[in-house]
Amino acid sequence: MTTPIRLFLSLGLLGLLVVAASPEARMTFSPEESTMTISGTSTIHDWTCDVESVAGWAETNAGAYASGKVTVQVSDIECGKRIMNRKLKDALEGEDFPEISFTASTITGADEGWMAEGELTVAGKVHPLTVVFAASEGNPSKITGEVELSLEALGVDRPTAVLGTIKTGNLVTVRFDVTAKPAS
Numbered sequence: 001m002t003t004p005i006r007l008f009l010s011l012g013l014l015g016l017l018v019v020a021a022s023p024e025a026r027m028t029f030s031p032e033e034s035t036m037t038i039s040g041t042s043t044i045h046d047w048t049c050d051v052e053s054v055a056g057w058a059e060t061n062a063g064a065y066a067s068g069k070v071t072v073q074v075s076d077i078e079c080g081k082r083i084m085n086r087k088l089k090d091a092l093e094g095e096d097f098p099e100i101s102f103t104a105s106t107i108t109g110a111d112e113g114w115m116a117e118g119e120l121t122v123a124g125k126v127h128p129l130t131v132v133f134a135a136s137e138g139n140p141s142k143i144t145g146e147v148e149l150s151l152e153a154l155g156v157d158r159p160t161a162v163l164g165t166i167k168t169g170n171l172v173t174v175r176f177d178v179t180a181k182p183a184s
Contacts, residue, residue, distance in 0.1 A: 021180040025062065026183040027141065029056040029070070033179035036072065041169035049079040049088065058107075058143070058180050065107040065114055065135065070176070072100050087159035091151075091168075097124040103133065113145075124153050139182060 036051035053076045058068035074094030079085050092100070104116035113134040120129040133145030149172050151158050158168045 003043050014158055024060050027060065027180035028183045029054055029058075029059045030140065030179040030181055031055060031149060033140070034177065036174065036176045036178075038174050043165070045166050047079065047084065047168075050085075052076040052078055052176060054176070056178070057183065058104075060154065065116075066111055067107060068104045068116065070102045072176070074098050076101060079144055083161065084159075086164040089159065091123075091157050091159045092121040097122075106132070109122040120149075120154075123156055127154055133176075141180045143180055144176065146173055148173050 031053045031145075037048050039048040041047070042091040051072050054070065055071055056068060056070040057176045059066050074089055074092050077085070077088060077092075079088060083142045089095075090158055100120075100122045102116075102118060104118035105111065106117045108115050109115075114133045115137060117150070118129060120127045129147070130181045131145060131147045133143055135144075135176065136142040150170055151168070151172060152170050158170060
């Protein structure tokens with residue numbers, strides 16, 4: 001093989017390695033097209049709160065998800081009842097820690113979808129968390145899933161009312177349906 005051809009092939013291979021080693025694209029979440037809910041139980045009824053705005057991004061590498069971050073403001077959690085809103089925001093220590101975030105440092109493909117491993121920060125405390133999700137191909141991409149969380153394990157006091165006779169259950173389920181589009 002002649003030197004110019006070897007040089008051309010070597011540069012081409014080096015270019016492929018650089019592209020494969022760096023993020024191809026950053027996708028940002030579209031707040032208008034994304035939804036998230038937090039659901040749980042209490043001693044008197046089940047409940048669901050809507051998260052009014054979901055922010056975040058995901059990076060891809062060679063067409064696969066590589067990392068990402070989801071952020072919600074505690075003030076954007078709406079339960080439909082003023083007292084419940086206040087109790088939940090107090091339990092999440094929203095005055096001192098106004099943001100809840102999940103940062104996925106590693107995302108791997110699985111037969112049934114994707115698995116994100118990272119850290120959940122809630123009420124000023126950081127916890128390891130694994131989230132399994134599905135994602136559609138294309139532009140935009142839909143990212144959907146749910147994760148069950150223990151308030152006790154997160155160090156979050158369970159909201160109570162009527163001198164503790166009404167108490168929120170320990171487990172909550174966070175469901176998400178996020179639309180990710182290429183960052184501009």
